[in-house]
Amino acid sequence: MVAFDPADSRWLSSLPENSTAIQLPHLDGELVTDEDALTEAATDYGHLVHDRPRAVLRPGSVADVVTLVRFANEHGIVVAVRGQGHSTFGQAQAESGVVIDSRTLATVHEITPGHAVVDAGVQWLDLVRITLKDGIAPPVSTDYLGLSVGGTLCVGGIGGASQHHGMLVDNTLELQVVTGDGRLVTCSADHEPELFEAVLGGLGQFAIIVRATVRLVPAPTMARVYTLTYPRVTDLTAAQRTALADGRFDYLEGQLVPTDDDDFAFVLEGGSWYTAQPPDDEAVLAGIEPTGVDVVDVPYFEWLNRIYETVEQIEALRLPGPWLNAFLPDAATDEIVTELLTTLTPADAGGVALLYPARSSLITRPQVRVPAGEVFFLLALLRAVSPPDDAEAERLIADNDALYARVLAAGGTQYPVNALRLTPAGWRTHYGDRWPAVLRAKGRFDPRGVLTPGQGIFEPLSRAPGTP
Numbered sequence: 206m207v208a209f210d211p212a213d214s215r216w217l218s219s220l221p222e223n224s225t226a227i228q229l230p231h232l233d234g235e236l237v238t239d240e241d242a243l244t245e246a247a248t249d250y251g252h253l254v255h256d257r258p259r260a261v262l263r264p265g266s267v268a269d270v271v272t273l274v275r276f277a278n279e280h281g282i283v284v285a286v287r288g289q290g291h292s293t294f295g296q297a298q299a300e301s302g303v304v305i306d307s308r309t310l311a312t313v314h315e316i317t318p319g320h321a322v323v324d325a326g327v328q329w330l331d332l333v334r335i336t337l338k339d340g341i342a343p344p345v346s347t348d349y350l351g352l353s354v355g356g357t358l359c360v361g362g363i364g365g366a367s368q369h370h371g372m373l374v375d376n377t378l379e380l381q382v383v384t385g386d387g388r389l390v391t392c393s394a395d396h397e398p399e400l401f402e403a404v405l406g407g408l409g410q411f412a413i414i415v416r417a418t419v420r421l422v423p424a425p426t427m428a429r430v431y432t433l434t435y436p437r438v439t440d441l442t443a444a445q446r447t448a449l450a451d452g453r454f455d456y457l458e459g460q461l462v463p464t465d466d467d468d469f470a471f472v473l474e475g476g477s478w479y480t481a482q483p484p485d486d487e488a489v490l491a492g493i494e495p496t497g498v499d500v501v502d503v504p505y506f507e508w509l510n511r512i513y514e515t516v517e518q519i520e521a522l523r524l525p526g527p528w529l530n531a532f533l534p535d536a537a538t539d540e541i542v543t544e545l546l547t548t549l550t551p552a553d554a555g556g557v558a559l560l561y562p563a564r565s566s567l568i569t570r571p572q573v574r575v576p577a578g579e580v581f582f583l584l585a586l587l588r589a590v591s592p593p594d595d596a597e598a599e600r601l602i603a604d605n606d607a608l609y610a611r612v613l614a615a616g617g618t619q620y621p622v623n624a625l626r627l628t629p630a631g632w633r634t635h636y637g638d639r640w641p642a643v644l645r646a647k648g649r650f651d652p653r654g655v656l657t658p659g660q661g662i663f664e665p666l667s668r669a670p671g672t673p
């Protein structure tokens with residue numbers, strides 16, 4: 206595409222004479238409007254929202270992102286970046302706007318023993334493959350590595366090592382971003398700290414991340430993984446609290462695992478890393494008394510990448526994915542989960558339901574909202590509706606809304622990768638005392654409100670498309 210007609214918000218492949226169309230500035234990459242590109246940009250992992258953009262930018266350079274964002278500001282066009290599209294509810298979509306496909310900006314620029322400099326479109330899997338050759342890796346990883354760096358840093362990035370290291374955003378040292386008003390800025394805790402704080406966990410509202418410097422630490426070669434079974438969910442959380450308190454595992458998660466009799470088993474998943482000397486099983490298991498114990502040793506990379514193929518298989522089924530991820534205050538966790546289990550069926554949980562603790566003192570980025578108190582639990586209902594059924598998906602979204610209300614009432618928060626029908630007022634509640642800072646940052650960095658409408662945090666652009 207080479208031109209845009211603001212009269213009817215159309216992108217044109219030629220510039221007609223005597224028309225109202227405006228020539229696009231030069232792009233190193235391409236702006237496309239073909240059916241396949243628009244359809245892909247109007248869907249995501251959740252298959253619940255299909256907001257169609259009018260064009261997709263495949264940037265050939267950071268300069269292209271700057272050019273597009275400035276053009277969008279001039280002409281009142283909304284813009285969203287799509288990393289790997291693993292959102293579940295249209296968060297990376299931009300109805301009638303432009304989606305920037307960050308997969309074309311995916312270079313690993315630099316690896317040192319302490320950090321890596323990467324483009325936002327890089328997948329963690331690709332980064333980890335490279336860094337592990339030098340015996341280093343990020344200190345925390347998401348369970349699934351096929352996510353983009355930019356998409357993950359927009360939400361937080363939690364995993365089984367968060368109990369020791371916080372989230373991926375807590376291990377990000379510097380960002381290069383294009384602000385919503387089209388400025389290319391490098392920011393860190395020391396330089397442009399308001400921008401840095403706004404963008405990490407900022408759900409794409411203030412700037413587009415184009416490059417990130419992420420922390421690396423020495424990595425082990427092996428993981429010993431303990432799968433420990435408990436009869437009741439409260440036995441699981443008690444064991445997790447003990448393990449969290451003494452930090453015995455390098456990795457600590459837990460799951461509600463469906464059983465053959467349509468119920469759940471409660472499983473603690475603990476990982477101890479080693480390179481030469483395997484951990485002492487007796488010491489690792491002391492005082493947490495599981496009823497079932499399974500121990501396996503796997504190469505560290507295989508452990509980090511353990512669910513990649515399963516996710517690819519699930520993705521191929523294109524199932525509706527009405528996810529709910531909530532952070533529960535420690536004091537309310539047992540009550541909420543016990544109550545939930547009186548109605549939750551394995552079919553409602555849809556495959557994977559996670560439950561594990563982390564420490565709020567390690568979550569240092571203010572945009573990531575965690576409950577008050579030192580310990581909180583992630584409850585993640587990673588639902589998939591199989592076979593696909595719109596009415597069932599709707600029922601589960603309504604169920605998410607009700608469960609989220611319960612979590613809020615108990616002082617909990619959401620981890621914002623969900624299928625929740627949140628209004629701007631609901632987002633205000635989510636941000637709580639952070640809301641004034643969110644508004645200030647929006648006004649300062651994306652004053653025309655062009656960025657990332659699919660999150661639904663702010664009212665949609667009120668101007669008619671094409672009106673400057």
Ligand SMILES: Cc1cc2nc3c(=O)[nH]c(=O)nc-3n(C[C@H](O)[C@H](O)[C@H](O)COP(=O)(O)OP(=O)(O)OC[C@H]3O[C@@H](n4cnc5c(N)ncnc54)[C@H](O)[C@@H]3O)c2cc1C
Pocket residue numbers: 249250285286287288289290291292293296297298307325326346347348349352353354355356357359360361362363364408409412413414415516622657659660
């Ligand atoms: C199978 C699976 C497993 C997961 N496991 C975990 C887990 O263990 N831990 C965890 O924390 N999360 C997990 N997630 C959630 C995941 O971290 C988020 O959904 C993440 O946002 C997806 O990354 P993505 O690259 O697909 O982003 P997208 O879905 O493409 O985008 C997500 C949001 O970020 C914005 N965005 C993307 N890139 C940029 C950028 N460069 N600059 C500005 N905004 C941008 C988008 O516009 C959108 O609003 C998982 C998701 C899936 C599907």
